[in-house]
Amino acid sequence: ASPAWALTGLVAAWALVLTTVALLIGRRHRLLGPAAVVAGATTLVLAVDVITGATLQVSAPMGVQPVVAGRFYGFNNTAFALFAAATILSVVAVTDPLVRAGRRRLAAVLIAVTGAVATFLNGMPGLGSDFGGPPALVPGFAVLALMAAGIRLTWMRLAGVLGGAAVVVSSFAVIDWLRPVEDRTHLGRFVETVLDGGVWDVIGRKLAQNLANLGGTWLTLLALAGIALVAFVLSRPLRWAAHAPDGGPFGWLSSGAPLTSLGNDAPMLRPGIVALGVTLGIGFAVNDSGIVIPAIGVSLAVPLLVTVCAAWLLQVRDGIVSPRADAT
Structure with missing residues (x-):
């Protein structure tokens, strides 16, 4: 059998299994259940893989290729993006x-x-060994x-967060x-480079x-499409429609419920989107x-976020979620 067809069949089979489990979970936890299954499975597989030597990433469709010979251990950048978004x-x-x-x-x-x-799995030498992840x-x-704690974000708090990130990655590198020279990863070699003035x-x-990397790649188009979608959603007409008591021009889609009711029924959705933007940015x-x-990251996050929105609309239609006209 052709290796390409065998790989395609295996991927399709696992996708079918994962989809089935997600739909079954979605019967009881309809809003975030399916997304949780897919994201959780992705997180678990990547975590186990990096703990056991990162063998699944080599020659994987979204992994590292031996011909490039970029790295054969830890988290590569593609795996990091998937791991971060999924987690x-x-x-x-x-x-x-x-x-x-x-x-x-x-x-x-x-x-x-x-x-x-x-962060430990991603940045620890001997595990993820990823300098740019933490x-x-x-x-x-x-x-x-x-x-999540309801604490207001201020510039001082954000500065403290960035400072903490710098301390964490510096600690991993040091x-x-x-460690002995022969055991160092690129984290330790970077410290040596700093000391040598390079x-x-x-x-x-x-x-x-x-x-x-910004030019000549379909990934640029994918990222730009995601940014354009966010800009479009945040534009004034859509913000007005989202706050309209009857759903505005999208009332036919949400059965007359204001679209901001989704934020009440899934209060962690907006913080999650913000966290994704911060991490991927x-x-x-x-x-x-x-x-x-x-x-x-967008290739994983956007489809899962769409499933959340679709599940909410189905709940509104079925009367499982009560539309709240006073949502803000």
């Missing part, structure tokens, strides 16, 4: 019932613990935890640098690679893969 969406689904029940502090603690574990994960999960050459090379800025990070 954030997973914890959003888990903590949403807690926030709806008024248990915001517990939700924030759970997010913080999840973020710490994810600077994106720490702010994303920190913002998510603050919003820990790796303290840091600006590294920054210049990574910046050039980042900018080069910083990931774009600090990784040499550049646009690959948000593009891959």
